[in-house]
Amino acid sequence: MRYSFAMSRRNVLLLTMLSSVVALGALGATAAGQNRPQRAPIPDDAPPRPENETACNYQDPIPWLVRENFLPRWTQPPEEQRRRRELQQKVVRFRTERYGYFEDFGDPDWNEHPPRHYSTRIEWMGLPVRINERVVPALRCVEEQIRAECGGEYEPVRLSGLRTRNTYHNGQVSNHVYGIAIDVDPHLNTCCMCVAQWGDHPLCQNPVESIYERMAMPPCWVHVFERFGFYWLGRDRLQDTMHFEFLGDPDHILKTDGPAPHMAEAEGAEGDAEGEDAADEGEEEAAAEPAESDAEEASAGADVDEAASMEAVAAGETATEAASAPPATGGGCGCSAAGL
Numbered sequence: 001m002r003y004s005f006a007m008s009r010r011n012v013l014l015l016t017m018l019s020s021v022v023a024l025g026a027l028g029a030t031a032a033g034q035n036r037p038q039r040a041p042i043p044d045d046a047p048p049r050p051e052n053e054t055a056c057n058y059q060d061p062i063p064w065l066v067r068e069n070f071l072p073r074w075t076q077p078p079e080e081q082r083r084r085r086e087l088q089q090k091v092v093r094f095r096t097e098r099y100g101y102f103e104d105f106g107d108p109d110w111n112e113h114p115p116r117h118y119s120t121r122i123e124w125m126g127l128p129v130r131i132n133e134r135v136v137p138a139l140r141c142v143e144e145q146i147r148a149e150c151g152g153e154y155e156p157v158r159l160s161g162l163r164t165r166n167t168y169h170n171g172q173v174s175n176h177v178y179g180i181a182i183d184v185d186p187h188l189n190t191c192c193m194c195v196a197q198w199g200d201h202p203l204c205q206n207p208v209e210s211i212y213e214r215m216a217m218p219p220c221w222v223h224v225f226e227r228f229g230f231y232w233l234g235r236d237r238l239q240d241t242m243h244f245e246f247l248g249d250p251d252h253i254l255k256t257d258g259p260a261p262h263m264a265e266a267e268g269a270e271g272d273a274e275g276e277d278a279a280d281e282g283e284e285e286a287a288a289e290p291a292e293s294d295a296e297e298a299s300a301g302a303d304v305d306e307a308a309s310m311e312a313v314a315a316g317e318t319a320t321e322a323a324s325a326p327p328a329t330g331g332g333c334g335c336s337a338a339g340l
């Protein structure tokens with residue numbers, strides 16, 4: 001009797017201590033003004049593709065080029081992590097051979113020129129942007145269909161294409177350095193899971209039924225991009241809604257090039273494509289996640305602490321780490337420009 005009483009007192013004490021820890025954690029979160037945003041549901045239904053009157057093929061991204069399909073995760077068995085590290089090398093080689101060699105990634109023997117050598121400045125949706133010339137035809141077709149289908153209400157004011165600096169951390173390389181990624185209005189279209197500053201944005205804090213509610217761009221833009229080999233990073237765990245990257249086959253963009261081989265494979269033997277094993281939802285929690293700071297560009301004046309918190313937020317995936325990020329200023333990431 002005495003013994004069980006003692007045990008229960010001990011349990012009560014433990015519970016009390018635990019509650020204090022939880023309460024302190026909650027206080028910390030409040031004091032920092034930060035709450036880790038919930039991931040928004042991502043609808044995968046897209047309206048039927050219209051008859052294709054453009055010069056380009058409709059094509060899906062090549063599955064193994066999609067970040068989620070080649071990044072190793074801590075939670076995966078060692079063999080799977082090893083397979084993915086090898087696949088990463090294959091991805092780097094694919095990009096280097098076609099788009100240019102970016103220092104420290106891959107082998108300069110694969111391509112003697114940097115991506116900038118293959119880049120060109122174009123006007124897209126009325127705005128200047130520097131992009132790899134190989135993907136220009138695809139962007140032209142995207143523009144053609146956006147203008148035909150999406151109405152004219154949304155007019156972007158800012159684009160970001162080729163970068164000469166890698167904005168990924170943790171050893172990854174951004175598709176921006178190859179000139180095959182484009183950000184549309186990086187100050188308006190959120191990246192809620194990227195950096196602490198975005199996480200504090202009202203669009204990221206409010207519960208939503210769809211990720212489309214967290215961006216200024218009409219969903220129609222996403223649907224059109226996705227028909228022409230662009231992968232929308234809104235689908236990624238970073239939920240980077242501003243970002244599209246061309247992961248299709250650059251040798252088969254135009255109809256005159258013939259259909260891309262991976263599309264024929266997809267129709268003939270669905271599910272057999274390499275890298276098909278997309279990340280399991282259950283692996284979400286302990287991901288080894290490199291943070292891409294797309295918002296970084298929009299965040300003039302991001303300091304070292306912010307950069308550190310970017311990695312912490314994306315890597316840790318816990319409320320505690322989110323709470324340790326510096327309070328957002330509203331203007332720090334350009335968030336206030338959203339006017340929401």
Ligand SMILES: [Zn+2]
Pocket residue numbers: 176181182183242243244294
């Ligand atoms: Zn981007």
